[in-house]
Amino acid sequence: MIPRTPLASLPTHDVINMPPHLGDQDFWQSDNALQEGVLREGGSWAASHLATFGKLAGANDTFEKAEQANRSAPELKAFDRYGMRVNQTVFHPAYHELMSMAVEHEVASFAWNHAGPGAQVGHAALTYMFSQVEGGAMCPMAMVYAAIPALRTTPSVADEWVPRLLSTHYDPRDVPVTEKTGATAGMFMTEKQGGSDVRTNTTRAIAVGTSTGIGTEYRLTGHKYFCSAPMCDAFLTLAYTDIGLSCFLVPRWTPDAERNGLFLQRMKDKLGNRSNASTEMELQDTWGVMVGEEGRGVRTIIDMVQGNRMACCVSSAGLMRQGLVQALHHTENRSAFGNPLIEQPLMRNVLADLAIEVEAALVLSLRIARALDEGDTDEDAAALARIGTAIGKYWNCKRAPAHVGESLECHGGSGYIEESIMPRLYREAPVNSIWEGAGNIVCLDVLRAMQRESAAIPALLSELESASGANAALDAAIDNLRNELKNPDDLECRARTVTELMAITLQGALLIQHAPAAVSGAFCASRLAPRWSGAYGVLPADVDFDFIIGRAQHA
Ligand SMILES: Cc1cc2nc3c(=O)[nH]c(=O)nc-3n(C[C@H](O)[C@H](O)[C@H](O)COP(=O)(O)OP(=O)(O)OC[C@H]3O[C@@H](n4cnc5c(N)ncnc54)[C@H](O)[C@@H]3O)c2cc1C
Incomplete structure (x- = not known):
């Protein structure tokens, strides 16, 4: 616990020029771009829920819980004291408190509990806010959210599981799910011999009775190499039958109230995301x-992968936002060479550039969320959501690690020290780019969407055209994208180039339409300029730094 009024006068020196503790944040009230975006994209009716959650999630107390949960990583408890196999994970109590906060405030369930216009937008806002404080509890939240469409393919399974997963009660007990007031779900696809290429899976499934196919019982045998949130009540997984690779729900407890054959082998010792358990598992005769x-x-x-990719896209925007907030606070309260850092021209360039990136990541996320909302009844919106999710997953996740690194650098040495939140954010940042499809895989998915869904590129271009004529750099970039799309040669080799161009033109078009001119102008003058290096702090000198930084600071 950091004392609120630390002793600044020490026997050998006075502590000066050190920023005060940031304290409580209000993720909703202090974020102009978030409030405007949610209202614009159809989520105004969710504002009071988001405001309540923004205050709670941003509280100093929540950050302290996140710190505790990450410092005391979960432990594997494969056996109980009598040598019985229990396959449990033991978490720090703070992790459960974070899970409880997230479940009660519908971080996982909002889009489905309030289905209709703005529901996915509200869900994206919750994800963006919660990701600023804790990525480890965000993982099971994303998986619960994403599992729903896949479960709904099978009504008998959906009837049983969807209401449990959409419950707003967090019930962490390891007991049969019929005794619980709420449940969580995870997903195991990755095996040792191949994660991206799941066709190489070797896990086999054999029907229990004479019936086979959708909704019937099987026994699975094999392994899974990455199993995050293994404390969940059920998991979607893949295994081969004689007909081919099929999807199964495997619960923690069988319908006969026996422990299912989900044998945790070991806990992964991870770079980041440490409060979340990620394990290796064997399935032996698993129901x-x-x-x-x-x-x-x-x-x-x-369908579950797509939902998780959307969560990665939005989460990365949230991580970048929190890095920016920390950098703004530090540079506002720290001076060098006689002036506050935030007033030094080159630091202003870095901070404004970081702020533009956050706003671009957020505007893209919320636009895709609206397309998801509209996709049930509008084919063009569904096509935009399909390709937009892949574009956003690739680009926001690709930008986040360097962004967080730059925010960390704004703190100087203090940013490299564990007590600041920055090392935790920095370690967290790369994971969104790996799980649910690493960068190359997601770019190849963009090509798949282009080739298999005839409405995808027209939907994207129509979105870009809404902003054409307003900015010469954007117009030139859209022409450039059209030329890239016309060229069928070496498309696989050029997949990152094409996806990046889609991302920055889409972000530029959205900012031109919806953000203040200073923000969109700076974005287009940098990201869409021919010589953009991708580094932060390289905005042209005539950008309105005062406005951009002021907008990103607390409202
Ligand atoms: C912390 C963490 C938690 C995880 N939790 C889960 C979980 O709960 N459930 C789960 O199922 N998985 C989980 N994963 C696994 C994750 O989804 C995989 O690691 C990821 O999909 C990549 O698979 P892989 O590790 O087998 O790498 P590979 O498939 O071997 O890929 C290695 C690299 O090659 C690239 N590549 C692959 N194919 C191509 C190609 N055709 N062209 C160009 N490049 C290519 C990839 O982009 C990647 O960069 C987790 C991973 C991490 C890090």
């Missing part, structure tokens, strides 16, 4: 029920 069509497992689970 499961088939979800979706037999042999179409990838098709079934891809």
